[in-house]
Amino acid sequence: MLTSLMRGTTALVCLSIAVPAMAQDSNPGFLGTLILTGGKRDLSFGTALSRTVVGEEEIQDRQASTVAQLIDSVPGVTLVNGTTPQGSGINIRGFGANTTYGSDQKIAVQIDGASVGSEELYRIGTQLFTDPLLYREVEVLRGTIGSFAYGSGIVGGVVKLETKDASDFTGGVPGFGGSQTLEFSSNGNGWVSSTNLAWMPTEGAEFLLNYSLRDQGDLTAGDGSIIGNSAFRTPTYLVKGKFTFGQDDAHSLTFSHSSTVADDKDVPFDQFVTTADSFGRVDRLTETTQTVLEYRFNPASDLIDLRANLSYANQDIESDYVSGSSPLEGTPSFPFLLPLVNADHRYETTKLTVSNRALFDTGAVSHDMLAGFELQRRKRADQSSAPGGTNDRLAFFVVNEMTIGPVTLTPALRYEKSRIDSEKALAGVPDTYEKDALMGGLALAYDFGNGLTVFGSAAYTEGLPIIDDLGTGATEQRRIRLSEKSRTFELGAEYTGTGVFAAGDTFTVRGNIYQTELWDITSYTVAGAASTELDRVDSRGFELEASYGMANGFYVDFAGHLGKGTEFNPDGTNATWRNSPADRAQLTLGKKWDDRFDLSWEIVHAADRRDAFGADLSNSTVHNLRATWKPQGQAWLDGSEVRFGVENLLDADYVGHLSSPSRKAPGRTFKVSLSKTF
Template sequence: MSTQFLRGTTALVCLAMAFPAFAQDDTDPGFLGTLVLTGGKRDLTYGTALSRTVVGEEEIQDRQASTVAQLIDSVPGVSLVNGTTPQGSGINIRGFGANTTYGSDQKIAVQIDGASVGSEELYRIGTQLFTDPLLYREVEVLRGTIGSFAYGSGIVGGVVLMETKDASDFTGGVPGFGGSQTFEFASNGNGRVSSTNLAWMPNEQAEFLMNYTWRDFDDLEAGNGTTIGNSAFNTPSYLAKGRFTFGQDDAHSLTLSHSRTVADDKDVPYDQFDTTAGSFGRVDRITDTRQTALEYRFDPASDLIDLRANLSYADQQIDATYIDGSSPFQAGQPVAVFCANPFFGVICADNKYETTKLNVSNRALFSTGAVEHDMLAGIEAIRKKRLDAPAAPGGTDRRIAAYVIDKMTVSNVTITPALRYETSTIESAVPLTGFPNSYDKDALMGGLALAYDFGNGLSVFGSAAYTEGLPLIDDLGATPTSQARLDTTEKSRTFELGAEYSGEEVFAQGDTFTIRGNLYQTKLWDVTSYTVAGSTSTDLDSVETRGFELEASYGSATGFYVDLAGHLGEGTEYNPDGTSAVWRNGAADRVQLTLGRKWDDRLDLSWEVVHTADQRDALGVDLPDSTIHNLRATWKPEAQGWLDGTAVRFGLENAFDKDYVGHLSSPTRKAPGRSFKVSLTKSF
């Protein structure tokens, strides 16, 4: 660990310990315990031993983000890889997730209303997270492994949980009609957005919501005025959701949600990470993404029963039609011959994958002597099916898992053990000559979180977590490299240590202050996801990452507020021959400071400064530091008549038109330059 890193983290830890605090509120149903305090634009929601950040609906609207990835890159340790378009961008958390080759390395999980999405290793196609931010009421980011055991195995970077809007959000929870209409315009790319919500509650036991969002952007411009190729997109999305409650005291509920996003791209580069056709040529590509979730909940007047059964289905189909003559490697070959090439056939391939999942869990509150228990236990069955395609082997992945997480509280001490057992069977869609067609693996993984509350608002916490990544459909193949990966499981462990404080009237009467600092260290070994630099068959020996995350929020009685989010980190990749190098996918050092002022709920003005250092592009070349300024304003007129329920939002992103390339992005894909955004929302 470098001296500079130690100095930086020591200074931030000292800052975190410099303020008094008040006792935490543990009323949130989160199984690791939470702390919820308001300060500025973002409400900080913490687990006592869980690195957790929640982006609420108000912030989703204020940020006017074009993609979910662009929305959550403000979270410490989260990087947006390869731009702000749905086709190319990816999510990287603590150095894992999206990378310079694939949109996912299977070490982060993304869920929409419980459905698992956006996790296939498709060559140069991004994260496949095709959805619109305006469909959601909340996006939650869990960083690291300790909070992942209810969501999957092999999760090293973290989990992104997205919750769609409800009809009751618009009707106020009472019978009747409601809804909203939003229009948005962005100067950079001539962006146009329309989002319509229609809600109906015929009675208190039923509610229905329809949302249609249309987002259309032309090619964006960089800070130097040049056009960013391959940055235009058009993504219509819709959401349909219904909820019914029934039974004695409305103890039973049934919720059905279905969302869909379609992108129809004509004559675009196959390589979504780059800005030109390059070696792979151009394609017509249709991406159709659908998620459906049905959840039953039984929550009677009993501390021992809060039962949820969630059945979800996620389906994504990517149909690509190669444009004849667009790749220099075609060299006059007929299209059929070129597409039959084992390497370049990926350009012509259609991809389809479906994930069906059933998760049944129960949360129970009970006591055993002096110990108070908050226990979450569940079982999960997963079936993933993928169409066979060049560079993306097809097959079926069947998994069964069981997990238990028990938050045990004794006085001021909280001990939370977590266990997950998972077994998998993967089967190839095509015969593997000379090798078996199916493979079985299982693993037991888990962690332990400890927290101590001093009773005056100060608490300290630590955790240790171990997980294993079972073999994937992507590993199937009749090669020695594939077989070696199928015969092992990728393993990792993560240690975390931190402290959090909250205080009222710290600097002035009526103010609030919250701060949380967290150190983490992760080791990944028996590596099957990353090869040695310059090799296509020799896997790395191990990867080690470490970092420090800081979140803070201050709010005064006069409406002035300050939000701070920062990350310092470094990583090393180790080769089998004993040599090492800087971890190629490591997160950059980043600090984000927001200064703002609120006048009741009517006006909110803020200035956000984002400074990023220790950056590298997709080729590993060092990039200069960048400092970006963003200005935002939200105005909700206090008026009767047609202005009632109206909100006007203004944004000026990259206000000084900074010309730069983002961390881990292709060197030709510059970040967008200055953009003025305005949106008008009318609720009814």
Template sequence: MHASILRGTTALVCLALAAPAAAQDEAGFLGTLILTGGKRDLSFGSALSRTVVGEEEIADRQASTIAQLIDSVPGVTLVNGTTPQGSGINIRGFGANTTYGTDQKIAVLVDGASVGSEELYRIGTQLFTDPLLYREAEVLRGTIGSFAYGSGIVGGVVKLESKDASDFTGGTPGFAGAQTLEYSSNGDGAVSSTTLAWQPTQRAEFLLNYTWRDQGDLTDGDGDTIGNSAFTTPSGLAKARFTFGETDAHELTFSYSRTVADDKDVPYDQFATTGGSFGNVDRLTDTRQAVVDYRYNPASDLIDLRANLSYADQKIEYDYVPGSSPLEGTPTFPFLVDTVNADQRYETTKLKVSNRARFDTGTVGHDLLGGVELMLRERADNDAASAPGGEDRRVALFVVDEMSMGPVTVTPALRYESSTVESATTYGSFDNDALMGGLALSYDVGNGVSVFGSTAYTEGLPIIDDLGSGDAATARMHNTEKSHTFEIGAEYEGSDVFATGDTFALRGNAYRTEMWDITSFSAGGSASGFLERIETEGFELEASYGMRNGVYFDVAGHLGEGTEYNPDDTDDVWRNAAADRLQLTLGRKWDDWLDLSWEVVHTADKRDSTGDDLPNSTVHNLRATWRPEQGLLDGTEMRFGVENVADLDYVGHLASPTRNAPGRTYKVTLTQRF
């Protein structure tokens, strides 16, 4: 395929030059924020691969799901469509796959609550929530930035931050809000999102949001109906924030969000477009998250304390639709009905307490983040649906120390985690622990140029889904999956680079990951057991250029490959490897009132969920945002979008071969702020 990417791109990375990036917002870990003139404000920082999709881009993209929103990030793949029930998030070849919505190698957080983390058969990520509830979606790629968020994270972390009342009031006491209406031509999609914000004083604010999203079955580029692509998802968000104490050192935030999907006569297999052998079901999915976040930030460099208590709950209730399975009346049918009628529920309660301290030891400046995390995951027993019940109790300690010595920054990170997984039936109880960590290095060359590198090691502890009977299951519960990731790159940021008043930011990084002691993936072909190891490598590029007259260019790209090795010494292309992808956006802004853009997305080296090669695809999207600044329309935002302008008929990377991508889609959005 490609010659070794690390050999072929290390020199390119060292010349690529891009700008610095912040991560782990609790600590300002690994850098500072740099804003550029394009549609996406690039956020760079020494060694961390971090991309932030801000509130304006969330609105401009007019996405139906979180997965659809962030698939524009380098290395991120949207698996299996644009519906919350069937889609999944894959980062650098890990996360959603062709069987489960997750492989535990990525983490998804909603205001700090862990969601979408169960290995439920053919259900997708279980990330049932609406993009319009959020002000920011942040993607951390790889392992080096994950130690404050979890263990066994190979692909990365997705962090969603919900909107605040002050986003609408501007921090001024009073009432404010917004009403959004949207129509999508493909599937006659309709959206209504209502936000009410009240800030009675500078120290208190309250927000309510209700979003109703409805979409019929989509059609592909040939005009054929894409089965199992319709959905209706009402969502709600309630949030309150208070500041108090001397110098407002204390801050307390409460948030509660909920999304319900009540689907009738739909395939049990959400990755498929028809019912198949499993037939159809009536499925009710009820997802909710509740978070209490406390921050104590007095006038002291040594104290910036945060405590986040979260609770995530998801219930999935099924009822088989009689006559929908071709196996009805056969000897295997009773077992099948038990499977598709099996209700599921899982709850995750988590407490995370951390403190950030800044101090000097001699000539070394420290930005130290340390914390503890306690988590209890409970799942109702449901062996009929291959979803064993039980409890997963975890305790974790982590520390990240950003040490600055002139132009050099050294950032070691450590995480220790222990777990007890206890079966709700007869599988027993299992204890495991692991110490993991990484080291990031960066050097500020000067004149806007910096170079960086990192190494990170993590272990994935056994989970409830690993429970089972027999020696193989017992061995699995005593094993931790291990991985090692190396990254190297360079970045540049500057102004007046090519012309007076322009801004330019560019970042390139190469990565290589090896994973072993695998229990998540079975060997392919004639081999038996689990894969021996997985190796992936790739190169990611992000760039943004803005001119004084408002013209801008944004670039996001990924080039990669992966290999899976069987225990019989055979190997194959890694089944979940990310595709090669290049996304270019050309646009122009006229101050803040008009933004026109043309986006081109070219994807190569694609495979469907069966491993068969797919042809390359090039998709064109047009977007316009208009904000009238005078008269009756002052305070109004109008957005117009055309997705898949050429009405291309194609299948997305890692999608089911029967699930074509949507054809040409016109979208119109009207938002009125008040």
């Protein structure tokens, strides 16, 4: 089916790639972008890079409870297991969160540069445990080609979150500013309060404090049933400061610290299900913190734009078994189960990334080169269900975007060396393991000069062994001595133009085909065989994003993905890749009346869906309505915004793709938010 579908869409792909790029500070490597849209989402395209940015306006409009909920509208992105920050996970192009773990190491998540959410903890999600209202922007890079500045073994992609700044509220001038947001949700009687206080005492100093409290009861599905284990309460805060100094403000120092906490009582140990199973119930305290200190030196020189980013990410998960809650209590199996459900997990990641971006010419070739190194230490406490140890890594990377007339050629390289030390002595096997790898890619784009660009890329990466692979058994020893390998090929096109169909309109469209092959697999096993790894995984798909806006304010946004994956067993048999994303199309029709009012209707259709156990699910179609009103005319109303939304308007009863069959999607939900900027 996919082959014939791709033949039919190849012509469309070849009608769709981006015009030359303007450099953008926020995205090192493949820096060229163009932003031109009339719709709700800015389509920021980088040369040969599958990149989607969800800006602050859309973050507020979507009124999402989790960041995972926010970005599942991006082509190829799947929200696994729902609507709670503790249990939900992010899957990109079939990699990332799965039905057992919140991560498989093949996507990277960064908050202000801090690496978060990468541990494989059994039946525990918590890979992106934070509140959406802390962020001004969420960027999703799909695939491997744009990942070499961020890590190794990245197959699905990178999720980058950028917290708000004080200058966002003060307008960049000395003084006080801030905002207050109140949001209410009918399903689960949810509510949110988010407060920002900003102060710029001088032009060279700014400070921001955010406190958000999000509360939600158990949700109701489309058939009226209660979705168990869907309630949560998460207080979150952000402290951020920035100092700019030196001649021409060439130096800056930015500090940010954020924390999110959930104190859950008498909840299922398994965060992916709705009711307790044989694992029983626990009291669980989860706390995630990120601390970042970044120095930037950006003098009046094209050759120097230096950044040094020092980050520390820490997640504590303390679980206490609730006596009598497991049906296995009192059986011979229970003594083996108790250490799992009564474990306290802690993992810490300390990282220093130093990079420099240089712009220079060598004859007819213009270079935009990012080069740097990274030092990282990841430490995890030892538990019976999760081996403890330390993983030290050193990496060097370079990404050089070279432009020769209409041609842009971008080679990228990353070298990474890893050392893992076990926290406890391992009988009969080494306590220390070392591995290194050289990986890279090449992207090529051609600009026709009329708004049309075609591009292609090839990328190779290796996933080095992780702390989870420590152990004395034959399976663990095989995994920790091996690195997973993958290669990805992409081909596509972009087109951007104005006055395309009518005077004053704007039209942007991007389509790309990708194919990924994964081998030397250590993270996926044959179905029903816990100690036998798959031979290889092949994943391919087609992604399309488009935005059209008319001068009268009418707009259309589209995002879609078609894909197919195959997993191959060592005995030569094969099956559908268990984590493949669903075929999905999202269409938004809207109308804007200047900056005062925005009304939109979103239709999301998904097909070729499966639940967490591989059972087929029927197609689903969900309708969402959103309205934003910004009152004007009265001084006291300046900075006020009112948002109203209806999610799952027709109260559809369905289970989300790759979710546990008992965890249905929420039914009809009315949401309203009031915000005031001062």
